Amino acid sequence: MSVDLATVKRVARLSRIAVTDEEAGRMMGELNGILGFVEQLSEVNVSGVEPMTSVTPITMRRRADAVTDGDKAAAVVANAPATDQNFFLVPKVVE
Amino acid sequence: MTDLTSLTIAAARDKLKSREISALDLTESYLKAIEAANGALNAYVAVTPEKALAMAKASDARLAEGKGGALEGIPLGVKDLFATEGVHTQACSHILDGFKPNYESTVTDKLWAEGAVMLGKLNMDEFAMGSSNESSYYGPAVNPWKAEGSDEKLVPGGSSGGSAAAVAAHLCAGATATDTGGSIRQPAAFTGTVGIKPTYGRCSRFGIVAYASSLDQAGPIARDVRDAAILLKSMAGVDKRDTTSVDLPVPDYEAALGQSLKGMKIGIPKEYRLDGMSEEIETLWAQGVEWLKDAGAEVVEISLPHTKYALPAYYIVAPAEASSNLARYDGVRYGLRVEGRDIADMYEKTRAAGFGKEVQRRIMIGTYVLSAGYYDAYYLKAQKVRTLIKRDFEDAFHAGVDAILAPITPSSAFAIGDKELAADPVKMYLQDVFTITLNMAGLPGISVPAGLDRKGLPLGLQLIGKPFEEETLFKTAHVMEKAAGTFSPKAWW
Incomplete structure (x- = not known):
């Protein structure tokens, strides 16, 4: 399978990465190179094979459903580029 | 007086305990070495002298009272991928x-609890994506090794290139690193150092910037096998904040050194003998076989038939996980923000400006293979292939093999800015052809320096072990190290 320019732009949009036409053209070549490389997996017969979900046979540990952490609003927003009274600030999303 | 930075962790530990040297003197020696060398090697992206000196003084106080942890007063470098409180953490x-x-x-946290001293944060490929350290926002770290008679600057490998360069150039006693597809073992091989990627789940991933969560694992890079064993003991262990960390006792890895290899069975995977493989790598591999035979191990040929599919499967699984993990960098919660006309425009501009080319490429691939209509063909298929890769190893282990000996890299270190590799991402990906299989299977692997090539550059060999049998790797690697010797670059920086 390979991607065309329109697909590259759609994937960039889904990835939330702004691309110029020139960049999309360059990426198209690179992505097709990688997709061509992974194409060799089609040689492998995987009928009846379970997909791997975990490399180690572990069972998830459980804990009581209780609050163990919190009251750290100032610490949570400390690294944000724009905040106001411990809220993250973003451009207006509703009119 | 001998240069304190020439001491291994084991040697420094003994001298600190006996108060022959002080932690403060040791730390100051490293800070001086970093100041003198970092301009040329670019191994550190942030040095923390005040913190280091304060930690060293506290170590001296504990040592004076006859107390102190397993790493009391030992100065370490930390890969920029590890969260360090109040200190530069930018992947x-x-x-x-x-x-x-x-x-x-x-x-x-565990290293500091054992008394280790933090010198600063080490250079790496951006978000651990790369095999040459060239994708770092801070520019490439430089390999302390140069080919004989050449002044060309070489890569230290990647992604843990800064860790490997700093250890090889004695700019820290040891370093933390991470390995998702070879990022500990390949840089260790390129710099003549020892690196171990432990079994998935051996070390907690809490506070390590995530790249591909089902593959990422922390481990040390050190000057010799003993130092790597000492460091891993302090790094490993279960953590309630990482549910994939495994609740098994952490053995005293150092105690495994010196144990006999008699009765051990070492597998040589025939699929690792690639067409066009360099003669030097092949000779070295054969040499490794002889060393293990001399030590009493039995060597058998084994088959891992799905080996060639590990790399393509990795380039589906890892980008898929990365595209999800890196969704959090949106200009809202931390780091860079580039304003836009609306929120989506702000996201897109921030991510276009903030991520480098290789990271963007992997996010795009990951987004594509997970997108509607392609999930089964790519991601699900790759996860099934992963099951087969793991099964290959399990079959070998069930047949009585204790560990597997293989090459690590297709060649010694290459030049910074290598045009052929820069022009074709897939060529760069092929750097990891020998290392990536065991990440896909979650197995431990250690990289041991095994010799120099005809250019005078270090080459390594890799031992792959059963899950949670890092002790076997340490004892076998120790035998190989004794046969091969250790290798240090000539200082030019």
């Missing part, structure tokens, strides 16, 4: 500009 990416976490990763 060497522009998008994490200015990020200083207010928490500590479990692995570094």
Whole structure:
């Protein structure tokens, strides 16, 4: 399978990465190179094979459903580029 | 007086305990060495002298009272991927500009609890994506090794290139690193150092910037096998904040050194003998076989038939996980923000400016293979292939093989800015052809320096072990190290 320019732009949009036409053209070549490389997996017969979900046979540990952490609003927003009274600030999303 | 930075961790530990040297003197020696060398080697992206000196003084106080942990007063470097409280933690990416976490990763926390001293943060490929350290926002770290008679600057490998360069150039006693597809073992091989990627789940991933969560694992890079064993003991262990960390006792890895290899069975995978493989690598591999035979091990040929599919499967699984993990960098919660006309425009501009080319490429691939209509063909298929890769190893182990000996890299270190590799991402990916299989299977692997090539550059060999049998790797690697010797670059920096 390979991607065309329109697909590259759609994937960039889904990835939330702004691309110029020139960049999309360059990426198209690179992505097709990688997709061509992974194409060799089609040689492998995987009928009846379970997909791997975990490399180690572990069972998830459980804990009581209780609050163990919190009251750290100032610490949570400390690294944000724009905040106001411990809220993250973003451009207006509703009119 | 001998240069204190020439001491291994084991040697420094003994001299600190007997008060022959002080932690402060040791730390000051490293800070001086970093100041003199970092301009040329670019191994550190942030040095923390005040913190280092304070930690060293506290170590001296504990040592004076006859107390102190397993790493008391030992100065270490930390890969920029590990969260260190109040200190530069940016995964060497522009998008994490200015990020200083207010928490500590479990692995570094454990090291400090044992008395280790932090010297600073080490260079790496952006978000651990790369095999040459050239994708770092801070520019490439430089390999302390140069080919004989050449002044060309070489890569230290990647992604843990800064860790490997700093250890090889004695700019720290040891370093933390991470390995998702070879990022500990390949740089170790390129710099004549020892690196171990432990079994998935051996070390906590809490506080390590995530790349591909089902593959990422922390481990040490050190000057010799003993130092690597000492460091891993302090880094490993279960953590309630990482549910994939495994609740098994952490053995005293150092105690495994010196144990006999008699009765051990070592597998040689025939699929690792690639067409066009360099004669030097092949000779070295054969040499490794002889060393293990001399030590009493039995060597058998084995088959891992799905080996060639590990790399293509990795380039589906890892980008898929990365595209999800890196969704959090959106200009809202931390780091860089580029304003736009609306919120989506702000996201897109921030991520376009903040991520480098290789990171963007992997996010795009990951987004594509997970997108509607392609999930089964790519991601699900790759996860099934992964099951087959793991089964290959299990079959070998069930047949009585204790460990597997293989090459690590197709060649010795290459030049910074190598045009052929820069022009074709897939060529760069092929650097990891020998290392990536065991990440896909979650197995431990150690990289041991085994010799120099005809250019005078270090080459390594890799031992792959059963899950949670790092002790076997340490004892076998120790035998190989004794046969091969250790290798240090001539200082030019």
